[in-house]
Amino acid sequence: MSHNFLSLLFIVGLMLVAVPPITYLERKVLGHMQQRPGPMVVGPHGILQPLADAIKLIFKEDIIPKGADRLLFMIAPSFSVFAALLAASVVPIGFINAVPMKSALLFVMAMSAISIYALFLAGYSSNDKYSFLAGMRAAAQVLGYELPMGFALMGVVILFGSFDFREIVRWQELHGWGILYQPLAFLIFLIMMVAEVGRPPFDLPEGESELVGGFHTEYSGMRFAAFFFGEYINIIVLSLVVSLLFFGGWSGPFVDKFPVLGVIYQLLKAGFFVFLTFWLRATFPRYRFDQMLKIMWKVFLPLSILNLFIAALEAYVVG
Amino acid sequence: MESYLVLFVFSLVAIAVALLVPNINLITNRFLKIDKKEEGKYEPYECGIPRIAPLNRRYFAFFYVLALVFLLFDLETVFLFPWAVAFRKLGVLGVVEAFLFVGILLIGFLYALFKGALKWE
Numbered sequence: 001m002s003h004n005f006l007s008l009l010f011i012v013g014l015m016l017v018a019v020p021p022i023t024y025l026e027r028k029v030l031g032h033m034q035q036r037p038g039p040m041v042v043g044p045h046g047i048l049q050p051l052a053d054a055i056k057l058i059f060k061e062d063i064i065p066k067g068a069d070r071l072l073f074m075i076a077p078s079f080s081v082f083a084a085l086l087a088a089s090v091v092p093i094g095f096i097n098a099v100p101m102k103s104a105l106l107f108v109m110a111m112s113a114i115s116i117y118a119l120f121l122a123g124y125s126s127n128d129k130y131s132f133l134a135g136m137r138a139a140a141q142v143l144g145y146e147l148p149m150g151f152a153l154m155g156v157v158i159l160f161g162s163f164d165f166r167e168i169v170r171w172q173e174l175h176g177w178g179i180l181y182q183p184l185a186f187l188i189f190l191i192m193m194v195a196e197v198g199r200p201p202f203d204l205p206e207g208e209s210e211l212v213g214g215f216h217t218e219y220s221g222m223r224f225a226a227f228f229f230g231e232y233i234n235i236i237v238l239s240l241v242v243s244l245l246f247f248g249g250w251s252g253p254f255v256d257k258f259p260v261l262g263v264i265y266q267l268l269k270a271g272f273f274v275f276l277t278f279w280l281r282a283t284f285p286r287y288r289f290d291q292m293l294k295i296m297w298k299v300f301l302p303l304s305i306l307n308l309f310i311a312a313l314e315a316y317v318v319g
Numbered sequence: 320m321e322s323y324l325v326l327f328v329f330s331l332v333a334i335a336v337a338l339l340v341p342n343i344n345l346i347t348n349r350f351l352k353i354d355k356k357e358e359g360k361y362e363p364y365e366c367g368i369p370r371i372a373p374l375n376r377r378y379f380a381f382f383y384v385l386a387l388v389f390l391l392f393d394l395e396t397v398f399l400f401p402w403a404v405a406f407r408k409l410g411v412l413g414v415v416e417a418f419l420f421v422g423i424l425l426i427g428f429l430y431a432l433f434k435g436a437l438k439w440e
Contacts, residue, residue, distance in 0.1 A: 004325045012329075061353050062344035065363045067374075074341070082337035089329050099322045099329070106400065127374055128363040136378050143382075143389040150396040157403040217364055221344035229340065293385070297437050301392075301428075305421065312414060315406055 008089060008098035015088045019232045020050035026278050033282040060221035065127055068218065072125035077223045080118035080230030087111035087237045092165050094250040094263030105163040108241055109153065112196055112234055116142050118227065119198070119205050119215045126218040134214035137289060138205035141195060144296035145202075149192035151304035152185040155311035156245055159318070169249040179246040181314050184307045186246045188300055190273075193238045195296075197231055199277050201284035202292060209286075235277055236270065243269035384436050388428075395424050 024039065024047065031038025039046030064073055090104040101107060116138055123135015159181055160168045172178055179186045195202040206214040216227050243249055247269045250262030287295070362370065402409070402417050409417075431437065 004322070005328075008325065008329055058343055059347050059351065060344060061351070062348055063360060066361045067363065077341035078337040080337075081340055082333050085333040085336065086326075086330060089326065089333075099326045101322055101326070124376075126363065129365065129374055131363075132374060132376060136382070140382055140385070143385050147389065147392050147396065150393075150400075154396065154399055154403045157400070158406045161404065161407055163404060212364060223341040223344065226337075226341040294437070298432075305425070308421070309418070312406070312418075 004098055007096040010096055011088055011091070011093060011098050012085060014093075015085070015233045015236060016229075018236060019229055020054065022232055022236075022274065023053070023228070024050045026281075029275070029278045030282050033279070054225075057221055057225045062223070063218075063220045065218045067127040069125035069127070072121050073218075074223075076118050076122035076125065077219070077226035077230075079121065080115055081226050081233075083111050083115035083118065084230040084233035084237065087115075088233055091237055091240050091244070092249075093240065094266055095259040096263060097166070100166065101164070103163040104165050105153065105157070105168075105241070105245075108237065109150070112238065113142065113146060115230055115234060116196075118230060122219065122227070123205070123215040126215075128218050130211045130213070131215055131217045134205045134207065134211050134217075137207075138198070138215060140289075140293065141198070141202065141204055144293050145192045145195035148188050148296060148300035148304040149196065151301070151308060152188040152192065153245075155185045155304070155307040156182055156189075158308070158311040158315050161315075165244050165249065168244060169251055172248045173251045175318060177246060177248045181318070182246065182307070182311065184303065184310065186242075188304050188307065189245070190242065190276075191300070193242065193273075194277060194280060195292075197234045197238065197277070199235070200281040201287050203281075203286060204289055204292060207286065235274055239270040239273035239277075240266065242273050388431050388436055391427065392424065395421070 027049070028038040028046070039049040042048040042052045064070055087108050090099045090101050090107050092098075092100075092104075119138035120135045123131045123133070123138060126132070126135075156178060157163065159178070160171045162168060162171075168178075175181075194200075198205050206216075208214065211217070216224050219227070243266055249269075250266045252261065252265040255262040255265070363374075365371075398420070399417065402413065406414070
């Protein structure tokens with residue numbers, strides 16, 4: 001019991017502490033990919049930039065626009081943080097497993113799916129045209145990515161025979177990494193993950209060049225920051241899930257003797273996918289709205305159903 | 320059972336954190352001198368000009384059709400997840416039945432596709 005609460009403290013602490021450095025890293029990586037230095041002014045190489053941002057955000061005036069639905073407007077950012085934290089709580093990192101749940105994968109999916117309500121509520125309640133369009137786009141984006149993601153995960157679950165992350169990793173220790181068996185599911189899940197957290201090329205609800213700021217146009221101060229807390233925690237959680245499902249999670253050499261190594265392996269594997277989201281942001285232009293829906297429904301949905309058949313065949317062969 | 324208790328306690332903590340973090344500004348604003356006479360900043364943003372027409376909360380009918388198709392398939396995934404977990408225990412018959420189920424829904428999907436439910440107009 002005390003082990004559970006300690007691990008919970010560790011995981012949630014990690015999530016909350018990791019977000020400011022990740023925003024700094026993102027700006028730095030993006031900068032260097034675009035041949036510019038990124039933040040340089042605050043501290044050596046701009047390393048204190050997140051701190052400066054935090055102080056600025058905390059002392060901003062809290063503005064609720066005229067005609068906004070005050071209750072929904074105030075709840076929406078809380079919703080984003082709440083769903084992200086709950087999703088984070090069930091994901092094991094190495095031997096640190098706060099809530100050892102049998103249906104952990106399903107729970108993570110559910111929690112990251114409801115986090116889109118935050119974007120929709122924010123857009124709907126702001127009484128702003130840009131926010132409203134962004135909220136509708138967020139809702140429609142769910143209609144796009146949810147199904148291919150579900151079917152891709154279903155293929156993986158057929159192969160592993162469990163929703164429990166510990167059993168999934170145990171299976172991979174016996175038979176090899178999941179990506180060797182399910183490369184198609186990996187590709188689909190990765191793309192759907194980017195769509196789920198609303199990152200480029202699927203950042204339609206934000207769309208800063210067409211919708212001002214999207215759903216957070218009217219938000220200021222920590223309310224504004226809370227959306228990004230939720231978003232970045234979701235990125236970390238889903239990266240951890242990718243590392244668990246397809247790359248053996250904490251398995252690796254010498255983990256039996258030093259369990260701490262497992263934590264490091266898994267964080268490195270997940271860290272690569274966090275980096276990948278920055279990379280995608282620097283590389284791809286944004287999808288147009290109907291293009292996004294079209295590619296989800298007409299390309300990825302049939303592909304993910306095809307993957308279901310592949311997984312069923314593999315489950316027979318591997319046993 | 321114990322893990323669910325931990326999750327329950329944690330969800331209470333998460334609610335507290337989630338309510339606190341976005342509302343910090345309500346506390347800090349007490350210590351700041353805020354000009355409330357400036358009316359313009361409380362107006363919803365619209366290109367920096369006064370609003371021409373109020374917000375009209377309507378959107379393309381296309382999305383409602385899409386949402387209906389989505390609901391159908393989302394229910395399908397709900398039915399198929401328990402099947403996926405128990406895949407190895409079900410044997411050949413369970414597999415054939417599940418794929419028949421997917422097949423019937425695929426026909427529905429093709430019908431929607433050719434009816435133009437997924438076509439942007």
